[in-house]
Amino acid sequence: MGFFEMNKRNYDGYEPCPVARTVGVVGDRWSLLIVRDAFDGLRRFSEFQRSLGVARNILTDRLRRLVDAGILATQPGSNGGAHQEYVLTEQGKSLFPVVVALRQWGERHLFEQGEPHSELVEKDTGKPLHFMAPQAEDGRLLSPDEAEVRKLP
Incomplete structure (x- = not known):
């Protein structure tokens, strides 16, 4: 196997x-x-x-x-x-959003206000990446209450 x-x-x-x-x-x-x-x-x-x-x-x-x-x-x-x-x-590179989402969750929930930590920034501008969040097809941000998993029968 x-x-x-x-x-x-x-x-x-x-x-x-x-x-x-x-x-x-x-x-x-x-x-x-x-x-x-x-x-x-x-x-x-x-x-x-x-x-x-x-x-x-x-x-x-x-x-x-x-x-x-x-x-x-x-x-x-x-x-x-x-x-x-x-x-x-290429398959490994497609994990980038997963790693970014884990990083951003950690930044929000595992560090005290003002506590120093590494930062992910855009190379060209030096600016932090926008927070990643699930979006509807029309671009609206979705909350967990607005999505559902369709389970197999």
């Missing part, structure tokens, strides 16, 4: 929830922090390990899982050495 087949299943068998499947792929602390660091330009095993302070065996496992899931790809080191590098695939 391949990576995606295993992640399509919950304890009862088939898992029809996209949130549950996504969490099965990137829902642990280390996987998300690796993806965050990849967005910040880290590429080598030693860079991830230095940034995260994670044990080698855990980092090896999470990198393998992210490669198997198609979120990261390996390529020869850019310096021509024997080391391989990990780069975000």
Whole structure:
């Protein structure tokens, strides 16, 4: 059974929830922090390990899982050495809004007023990104009460 087949299943068998499947792929602390660091330009095993302070065996496992899931790809080191590098695939890059949403939630709820923290800004202007929120097709911001999940029968 391949990576995606295993992640399509919950304890009862088939898992029809996209949130549950996504969490099965990137829902642990280390996987998300690796993806965050990849967005910040880290590429080598030693860079991830230095940034995260994670044990080698855990980092090896999470990198393998992210490669198997198609979120990261390996390529020869850019310096021509024997080391391989990990780069975000297009699928991995599409996790950017997820990482931004987690960051923005953390900024709003996990820091005291005025407490310093890193900031995500637009490169060209240096201005912070607008808060991300679900929108209706006409552009209106939606609250949780204005959306619903249509469950399978």
